[in-house]
Amino acid sequence: MSSIYNQLIAILTRYMSGVNAHGILGNAVRQALLNPDQLHPRDIEILIPRLDRGIRLFVEVARQKQLWTEIEALSGRRETPSHTVSIRSEQDISQARVLAKAMCENARAKSFVTQKVATVVSELARNIVSYTQGGSIELVMAEGSQARILVRATDTGPGIPNIDEVLSGRYRSATGLGKGLVGVKRLADRFNIRTSKNGTQIEAEVHL
Ligand SMILES: Nc1ncnc2c1ncn2[C@@H]1O[C@H](COP(=O)(O)OP(=O)(O)O)[C@@H](O)[C@H]1O
Ligand SMILES: [Mg+2]
Known part of the structure; x- marks a missing residue:
């Protein structure tokens, strides 16, 4: 697995179980027709809308914004420094x-x-x-x-x-x-x- 995939899993598992983290990220990657072994930081933009439902399901509302911030930081977006x-x-x-x-x-x-x-x-x-x-x-x-x-x-x-x-x-x-x-x-x-x-x-x- 690529390090981006593993880094996303590492972030998600701070907010939900490992099983759920692998479940929602695996689904998002499949839906986006991406290769989990070759994820690039820019792919995170594509994954974000596909992670949305799972995150709303498994993460308490008060912590969701923080989780998104961490995911966006990984994407290297320059607009959110x-x-x-x-x-x-x-x-x-x-x-x-x-x-x-x-x-x-x-x-x-x-x-x-x-x-x-x-x-x-x-x-x-x-x-x-x-x-x-x-x-x-x-x-x-x-x-x-x-x-x-x-x-x-x-x-x-x-x-x-x-x-x-x-x-x-x-x-x-x-x-x-x-x-x-x-x-x-x-x-x-x-x-x-x-x-x-x-x-x-x-x-x-x-x-x-
Ligand atoms: N944000 C703050 N507001 C009010 N008092 C503070 C604040 N930060 C630190 N202090 C005061 O300064 C003292 C020293 O803080 P610090 O150097 O962090 O040591 P410690 O927290 O171990 O006491 C604290 O004991 C407290 O009385
Ligand atoms: Mg102190």
């Missing part, structure tokens, strides 16, 4: 992480860079869940002379009044290690934070 995941729960953290990894892999990032981005996304998303009522993580892939991914975490929480202490590395929190944001700053090639009592916005950019 930016995705936003709303962050409220533990599950949202892992979805943002999975999506960030898919975008990096799709941009052919080295695996240690993908890991770096996944860590940045996890730390920022976890802080949103731990310390605020909710927020979002926006992932923007920027190409050009230096390919890079921007992770923008936005929330309307209480802000971080002791941000200087936190970033100095002297801070020790009761809840965690207190080293999440310092770690993100160290991993990022560009780091910017704006925080006030109305909320926090953190941008961390990683070069691919």
